Amino acid sequence: MNTLEERLATGLRNASDAVPQATGDLAAVKRGGQRRTLVSRGGVVVAAAAVMLILIGSVSLLRPSSEGEVVAASTTVLPTTSVPSTSLGTAAIDPASIPVDLSEYELDLATVSGEGLRARPPTEMSASLISEVQSGAAEILTDISADPPYSATLVQQVGYDQFVLIEHADGSCLRVVEFPRTRPAERDLRGCVPQGGPVAWEVGGLNLIVWWGLPETASQVVASPDCGPAAMCIPENTVVLEGVAVLPTRYTGLSAYEGLTVALTAYDEERNEIAADTIVLPPVQVVPEEGWLITLDGENLLVEMPAGMPFADFSVERGGLIHDIETGVVYSYNAVNRIDDLEEAWQVPPGEVSLVEVDDEELRGVTAVSVGLERGTVFVGMPGVPATVDPELWAGAFVDLVGDGEQTLVLEAGPGYELLVSRNDERRGTKATLIGHDGVMILTTGGCFFDTITPSSPDLQSAPQEHERVGTILLDEENSSATWCVEDITVNVFGAETFVGPMVDELEISS
Amino acid sequence: MTEVMSDEKKPVRITYSDFDAFYASCWDEMYRSLAVTLRNHDLARESVDEAMTRAYQRWSSVRSYSNQCGWIYRVGLNWAISQKRKTKREVHAPIGVDGAVDEPLPDPDLHEALARLGMEQRAVVVLRYLLDWSEEDVARTLEIPRGTVKSRLNRAMAKLREELS
Numbered sequence: 001m002n003t004l005e006e007r008l009a010t011g012l013r014n015a016s017d018a019v020p021q022a023t024g025d026l027a028a029v030k031r032g033g034q035r036r037t038l039v040s041r042g043g044v045v046v047a048a049a050a051v052m053l054i055l056i057g058s059v060s061l062l063r064p065s066s067e068g069e070v071v072a073a074s075t076t077v078l079p080t081t082s083v084p085s086t087s088l089g090t091a092a093i094d095p096a097s098i099p100v101d102l103s104e105y106e107l108d109l110a111t112v113s114g115e116g117l118r119a120r121p122p123t124e125m126s127a128s129l130i131s132e133v134q135s136g137a138a139e140i141l142t143d144i145s146a147d148p149p150y151s152a153t154l155v156q157q158v159g160y161d162q163f164v165l166i167e168h169a170d171g172s173c174l175r176v177v178e179f180p181r182t183r184p185a186e187r188d189l190r191g192c193v194p195q196g197g198p199v200a201w202e203v204g205g206l207n208l209i210v211w212w213g214l215p216e217t218a219s220q221v222v223a224s225p226d227c228g229p230a231a232m233c234i235p236e237n238t239v240v241l242e243g244v245a246v247l248p249t250r251y252t253g254l255s256a257y258e259g260l261t262v263a264l265t266a267y268d269e270e271r272n273e274i275a276a277d278t279i280v281l282p283p284v285q286v287v288p289e290e291g292w293l294i295t296l297d298g299e300n301l302l303v304e305m306p307a308g309m310p311f312a313d314f315s316v317e318r319g320g321l322i323h324d325i326e327t328g329v330v331y332s333y334n335a336v337n338r339i340d341d342l343e344e345a346w347q348v349p350p351g352e353v354s355l356v357e358v359d360d361e362e363l364r365g366v367t368a369v370s371v372g373l374e375r376g377t378v379f380v381g382m383p384g385v386p387a388t389v390d391p392e393l394w395a396g397a398f399v400d401l402v403g404d405g406e407q408t409l410v411l412e413a414g415p416g417y418e419l420l421v422s423r424n425d426e427r428r429g430t431k432a433t434l435i436g437h438d439g440v441m442i443l444t445t446g447g448c449f450f451d452t453i454t455p456s457s458p459d460l461q462s463a464p465q466e467h468e469r470v471g472t473i474l475l476d477e478e479n480s481s482a483t484w485c486v487e488d489i490t491v492n493v494f495g496a497e498t499f500v501g502p503m504v505d506e507l508e509i510s511s
Numbered sequence: 512m513t514e515v516m517s518d519e520k521k522p523v524r525i526t527y528s529d530f531d532a533f534y535a536s537c538w539d540e541m542y543r544s545l546a547v548t549l550r551n552h553d554l555a556r557e558s559v560d561e562a563m564t565r566a567y568q569r570w571s572s573v574r575s576y577s578n579q580c581g582w583i584y585r586v587g588l589n590w591a592i593s594q595k596r597k598t599k600r601e602v603h604a605p606i607g608v609d610g611a612v613d614e615p616l617p618d619p620d621l622h623e624a625l626a627r628l629g630m631e632q633r634a635v636v637v638l639r640y641l642l643d644w645s646e647e648d649v650a651r652t653l654e655i656p657r658g659t660v661k662s663r664l665n666r667a668m669a670k671l672r673e674e675l676s
Contacts, residue, residue: 011621012641019546022556024538029563
């Protein structure tokens, strides 16, 4: 009998040999690479400019045709940038530092009615692509026909992806649909996003985050001035527009909440680097009536959903969890589900702590841990989550915060306790950000690195004092490996008593 | 070709200064490796094309990488995983690669067990036992610590042993 290794090697070779013969298209690859090089150099500005144009209602850029259609007018738009001072300081982004030659790009806009797309095709667009866009937009508009009239805007980028932005007539919702030239099916990248919500938007190989329609202007979008360590820097080519922040990074979720300050973590999957920074949302609610509302009431993170709009979708396409604090109902959704697929996962009476087994294929039988509901926080953990932890002291869970499979270790200390996670080994790293808030630690994922950042760390010198108890840990994306990585982590719970112990499996906490 | 290094397993650190040569050398092997990993040859082909396009776009950097094919594998795998999340098109075929073969593969129990592995475990298994790369090279390719490679392999092998026993 062969060893398993030999059996594996043979079996894998057989499977590899059975893969249908295929050949690559070198010429197509080169063409695609050349296109993207062009677009990536201008994608940020083009996208930002597109949204800015929409926001500021640049009707002057549109001119009616003789048939009464609104026809695209070409223009080149320079972004405006400004970042005023806040408690975190001031950072200014010099447009000249944006490595983009705008002269190469044109931005074409066309508005359409709710009946479908009626954009006169620019010369660069093929008839088939126009047909594709028209068809896709019509489908979308049909889908939402029961709602108030929508308008759609075709944003065409030269030589690469095309986007249709659809917004409510009342301006409260935005949907971004991508029509790649190279793929037949349109990709509805994002669901309907309430005004004020983030839109993840991939343009030309860049992953952008668009905070669309903030009630106020760029004064609400703040970059840390002490941009020394890369981990705390907003990427240099971030464009901050009036009311719109566009971050050319991969969005992995809102990792922490402090007041109306949102810690944004971005993960560049190719470079395996994590950048993080803080964005201060307006000091008022985001969308009180028609969307969702995030506020911090003392220690409570509140995610409120008005009737008819029962969930908040932080990352739009990735999914997550929402707890309706009024009803106690927790909703789950995932990356592939849409609003229609929103499921009522379980119900937790307000103020209670509960452990719930969720039998959901997408969630793969995770153990749901709801802790500190008096704080309005709801976490979901993966198998291995401590089921016996005393919630009065602390709780820990692996959390798929945004439904994308990336596991975040979330720890929460009970009232009067503080957490400190420490470990020293060769896997030390300082790449990610952990925000500690009154005993709550949210640890981001992205590789089996680990470090603890003390208040004296330069990474956090700019952080408010209430973030003193912060640290960093990066866990492997795969839960099992994440588990493996943190087996030796020591968790110290400081308070009336001190407990030290491993995180995983037994969670036997020794005093 | 500018560099060939040996390791405890099959050497993989072959670097190309010419994109065409690199493309010709890596495309088929990475396509097949990704097809076995993803269990979807269409997605694998798309993934390799996507990764190759990115490689061409960044060739000034990629050309200096020590394991260029490994970079293709990783970028292609990450892209495919991202696509799968979007489209939910994962298929757990009973044998082979998404049922694309006409004839059943030998040792169907093994392939069923492989299909039940998680994607990341299957990736390290494929790199280690199909491509015969060293743990160090697998770690570099996937940009994970070597210990994580060991962990994933151990868990994968344990699961396979259990299912095949």
